[in-house]
Amino acid sequence: MMRMSPSEIRLAVAGIAVLAALATLPLFDNGYYLTISLNIVLYAALCTAWTLFSGPTHYISLATAAFSGLGTYTVALGIDALPFPLLVVAGGIVAAAMAGLVGAATLRISGIYFVIFTLGLTELIRQIVTRVQTKFGKSTGLYVFTDFTEAHIYWMLLGLTAAIFLTGWLITRSRLGFALEVIGEDEEVARHVGIDTARMKIVLFMISGAFIGMAGAMLAPRYSYVEPPSAFNPMISFLVVIMALLGGTRRFWGPLIGVIPFTILMDLVSVYFPNDSSIVIGIAFLIIVYLLPQGLTGRLEQLWARMRHPQEHDKAAAAGERP
Amino acid sequence: MEIIVTGVLLGGTYALIALGLTLQYGVARIMNLATGETFLAACFLAFWLFTAYAVNPFWGLAVIAPLAFVANWAIYLFLLQPLVNRAKDEAMLEVDTILATFGLLFLVQGLLLRTFGGAYMSYTFLAERFELFGSQYGLNRVVAFLAALLIAAALYVFLYRTRYGTAMRAVAGNPHSAHLVGIDVARMAGLAFALGGAITACGGTLLSTFYTFDASMGVVFTIKALIIVIMGGVGDVRGAAIAAVILGVTETAIASLVDPGLTLASTYALFTLVLLFRPQGIFGTRRS
Numbered sequence: 070m071m072r073m074s075p076s077e078i079r080l081a082v083a084g085i086a087v088l089a090a091l092a093t094l095p096l097f098d099n100g101y102y103l104t105i106s107l108n109i110v111l112y113a114a115l116c117t118a119w120t121l122f123s124g125p126t127h128y129i130s131l132a133t134a135a136f137s138g139l140g141t142y143t144v145a146l147g148i149d150a151l152p153f154p155l156l157v158v159a160g161g162i163v164a165a166a167m168a169g170l171v172g173a174a175t176l177r178i179s180g181i182y183f184v185i186f187t188l189g190l191t192e193l194i195r196q197i198v199t200r201v202q203t204k205f206g207k208s209t210g211l212y213v214f215t216d217f218t219e220a221h222i223y224w225m226l227l228g229l230t231a232a233i234f235l236t237g238w239l240i241t242r243s244r245l246g247f248a249l250e251v252i253g254e255d256e257e258v259a260r261h262v263g264i265d266t267a268r269m270k271i272v273l274f275m276i277s278g279a280f281i282g283m284a285g286a287m288l289a290p291r292y293s294y295v296e297p298p299s300a301f302n303p304m305i306s307f308l309v310v311i312m313a314l315l316g317g318t319r320r321f322w323g324p325l326i327g328v329i330p331f332t333i334l335m336d337l338v339s340v341y342f343p344n345d346s347s348i349v350i351g352i353a354f355l356i357i358v359y360l361l362p363q364g365l366t367g368r369l370e371q372l373w374a375r376m377r378h379p380q381e382h383d384k385a386a387a388a389g390e391r392p
Numbered sequence: 393m394e395i396i397v398t399g400v401l402l403g404g405t406y407a408l409i410a411l412g413l414t415l416q417y418g419v420a421r422i423m424n425l426a427t428g429e430t431f432l433a434a435c436f437l438a439f440w441l442f443t444a445y446a447v448n449p450f451w452g453l454a455v456i457a458p459l460a461f462v463a464n465w466a467i468y469l470f471l472l473q474p475l476v477n478r479a480k481d482e483a484m485l486e487v488d489t490i491l492a493t494f495g496l497l498f499l500v501q502g503l504l505l506r507t508f509g510g511a512y513m514s515y516t517f518l519a520e521r522f523e524l525f526g527s528q529y530g531l532n533r534v535v536a537f538l539a540a541l542l543i544a545a546a547l548y549v550f551l552y553r554t555r556y557g558t559a560m561r562a563v564a565g566n567p568h569s570a571h572l573v574g575i576d577v578a579r580m581a582g583l584a585f586a587l588g589g590a591i592t593a594c595g596g597t598l599l600s601t602f603y604t605f606d607a608s609m610g611v612v613f614t615i616k617a618l619i620i621v622i623m624g625g626v627g628d629v630r631g632a633a634i635a636a637v638i639l640g641v642t643e644t645a646i647a648s649l650v651d652p653g654l655t656l657a658s659t660y661a662l663f664t665l666v667l668l669f670r671p672q673g674i675f676g677t678r679r680s
Contacts, residue, residue, distance in 0.1 A: 127483065129490055174664055178671045180483065181423060182622065184490060186663070188425070189615040193660050196653055303611070307494070314491070347502030354495030358475070358488055 088231055095220035103219050107291075109332045110226040111284065115305070116313040116324035117233045118280035121240070122273050124318040125249045128180050131306040132171060132187040135194050136164040136278045138301040140285030142198065145211040145295040153215065157225075157286040164282020165275040167194075172271035187306075195301035202297070210296040217290040225287045233280050237321050240276075245269060304350075308335065311353045317364020326365045395645050401533045403640025404540035408595030409613060410620035410632040411547060412588040418627025419564045419584035421482075422472055422489050426496035428614035430460060430589050433500060434596030435605045436508055442515050449517060449601050450539065456597050457590045464589025467496065468582045476581075497610065504607040514604040536598040543594050548629055560584050564627045592617075612656065619663045625673025635673075638662070 073081070091110075095103055115133055123130050140160030147156050171190065175183040240246045248269050251259040259266050285300075292299060308331070316327030331353070338349050361368055409431050416424045424430075434456050441447040441455070471492060479485035517532055551557035562570040563580045571577050599605070620639055624631025639662060646658035666673075 127487055129487065174667050178667060181486060182667060182671070184423075185615070185618045185622070186667075188611065188618075189656060189660065192612070193656050196656050200651055200653055200657075307498070310491075310494075344505060345502055347498045347505060349502075351495045351497070351499030351502055354491055354498065355471075358492045358495065362488075 084231075084234070088227065092224060092227060095223060099218075099220065103223060105333065105336055107219055107223045107226070108336070109329055110223060110230060111288065112309065112312055112328045112332050113325055114226050114230045114233060114284045115281055115309045116316070116328050117230060117237070117321070118277050118284065119309050120313050120318050120321065120324050121233065121237055121280070122270075122277035123313070124321070125253050126180075126270055126273070128176075128183050128270075129310060130187050130274070130277075131184065131303075131310065132168070132190050132278070133281055133309045134191040134301055134303050134305040135187075136167065136281035137285030137288065137305065138191065138194065139164045139167060140282035140287075141289045141292065141295055141300045142211075143282075144286045144289035145213050145292075145300075148213050148215065148289075153217075157283050160286030161279040161283040164285070165279035168275045168278030169271060172274045176270045176274065177267040191301045191303045191306060195297045198301070199297045210294050213289050213293055213295055215290040219291070222287060222291055226284060229280065229284055229287065234321070236276065236280070240273075245272065249273065304346075307350060311350065311357065314357050314364055315353070315361065317361075317366035317368075319363065320366050323364055323366040395648055396641055397529065398533070398648075399641030399644035400637050401529065401537045401640070402644060403637035404537035404544075405595050405599045406616060406620060406640055407544055407633045407636035408540050408598070409592050409617045410624070410636050411544060411629060412590070412592030412595065413617045414621045414624070414627055414629065414632045415560075415584050415588035415591070417621060419560050420468065420472075420581040420588070421476075421485070421567075422468070422581075422585060423486060423493070424585075424588075425490060425493040425614055426500060426610075427592055427617055428610035428612065429497050429500035429504075430464070430592045431596035431599070431613050431617075432504065432605060432607065432610045434460060434593035435600040435603075436504055436513070436607075438597040438600040439513050439515055440508075442517065449597055450535075453539075453594055453597050456593050460593030461586045461590040465582055465586035467589075468585040471496075472585070473578070473582070476578075497614075501607060501610055508607060510607055512604050512606045515600075517601045530602055532602040536601050539598055540595065543591065544629075544633060547591060551629060556583075615656070616659055619659055619666075622671075623662065623666045623673060628673060631673050 091106075094106055115137065119130060119133055122128070140157075140163070143160035143163050144153070144156045147159065151159070171183075171186060175186045240249075248259065248264045248266075251262065251264060252266050252269065256266055289295065312327040312331045313324040314327070315331055316325060317323035334349070335346065338346050342349075357364075363371070409427065412430075413424060413427045416422050416427070437456050437459075438449045438452045441452045442449055447455075472489065475488045475492060476485060479488060549557075551561055559570070559575045560580055560583070562573070562575055563577050563584070567577050570580070616639065620632055620635045623635035623638070624633070639659060642658050642662055643655045647655050
């Protein structure tokens with residue numbers, strides 16, 4: 070039995086209360102607010118899963134759309150043959166396997182190769198799936214008929230997000246989490262004390278990929294007709310990077326702070342400026358790099374520290390340290 | 393034979409975008425993920441000059457290349473140099489430049505979409521037949537290849553036969569020692585970034601004479617350029633040229649023998665082979 074500190078117990082109780090409150094949302098509204106909340110929960114799941122890997126390693130993964138698309142496709146292919154929960158697990162396994170392959174090819178060498186490889190991964194898988202479908206299938210799309218409503222998908226994704234948080238917490242308490250902490254401090258030291266740094270990163274990438282694949286699988290009933298261009302949409306990967314970094318990745322819950330405003334913003338943009346989403350995304354990236362390098366949570370923490378200890382902050386600033 | 397010639401001709405323009413990127417990454421140490429957008433912007437400019445003012449794309453080069461030089465220099469000075477100055481280590485600079493150039497990527501893409509729309513573009517220029525080794529090829533492709541060859545040769549002469557070029561190679565080799573022998577490293581990095589952008593834009597202008605393009609294609613060109621640069625070894629002009637031809641031939645072979653929809657897959661297959669067997673590049677030496 071793992072022991073929890075009082076503050077962790079308080080956090081867990083608060084988390085469960087928030088979760089329970091959020092779960093009642095479909096009882097009040099089944100229209101616009103549920104749709105936008107579903108998007109928020111989806112991106113919350115994707116961004117937290119992304120942060121599981123990219124937070125401690127600082128590698129920018131653009132494979133999100135590829136993993137979630139694989140999850141969606143797994144469901145679409147098997148929906149007539151297997152029960153849905155099994156397919157969700159299968160989607161996670163397929164995505165984790167892909168993450169393992171990508172990680173094995175690139176994470177042993179250097180971070181930049183990893184970014185480049187994931188940059189085109191979604192497009193690559195889309196091309197291959199399209200090719201296989203046109204060659205062996207009858208059409209390029211697949212139908213997904215289920216009894217699930219938006220409320221069901223919302224609940225599933227909410228549960229998944231909770232599971233990701235739990236996993237993240239368990240990782241910090243495990244050998245993997247300890248190894249990651251050492252790697253984060255100094256990778257050279259980590260290697261010298263006998264940590265297989267590449268393997269740790271690959272395992273972490275697979276865990277993150279599995280959750281993203283499961284999120285994609287849960288989303289499949291929403292499409293009803295799954296086609297390669299909609300399932301493998303590279304834009305999702307970029308949005309996840311923006312939201313997670315906008316929130317800040319130093320705290321595990323940081324991405325949530327970015328997900329809520331940005332999902333709403335993108336929704337407004339798609340209504341009022343449907344052709345200019347690229348410009349908005351471009352500006353968002355520039356704002357993150359130049360104005361919010363630690364994310365909103367980092368900026369809030371800075372302000373908080375300054376309000377609580379104004380003198381200490383001044384001393385730290387005088388010494389040339391970051392507060 | 394036809395496949396090889398077509399592939400080599402295509403490789404010529406790929407070589408230019410890769411040479412531009414290898415200068416930007418090798419000398420200026422900026423991983424420019426918006427390089428495909430520079431390339432595409434040049435395609436669109438050449439298209440606009442040709443259709444609106446009937447400007448021959450080869451004269452268009454004389455406008456587009458200096459414009460790209462100035463634009464890229466400004467991007468380096470105002471956007472990237474602040475990141476170089478604030479970075480505490482290389483890893484931090486890498487993440488910052490990746491994110492900043494992603495911002496540029498989407499900004500340029502959005503502006504291109506706004507100005508030219510999302511349709512596929514192409515124009516007819518020198519679309520005559522040209523006979524080579526007993527087969528017919530588009531004259532525009534042959535001329536574009538020769539022009540690319542000329543530009544690449546000029547770059548080679550600049551890098552290996554002039555003082556400025558030697559200074560740039562010194563910075564690429566080791567910025568610290570370059571600084572010690574009195575080279576203004578920051579200035580050289582800016583110039584290399586600008587020159588790289590200009591060469592990339594030349595590649596785009598040449599490609600537009602025989603290729604159909606649209607505003608969202610930039611990322612694909614970026615990926616191709618990155619893979620060529622890695623295959624050839626970062627900062628290696630010779631390697632990039634050869635890798636570009638290998639990529640051009642492989643792509644043409646897959647497109648004409650298997651399926652035109654799988655060009656990116658063939659690029660990735662090459663990339664994976666390089667990562668597994670020669671991550672330091674074809675001519676690269678293993679770093680200790």
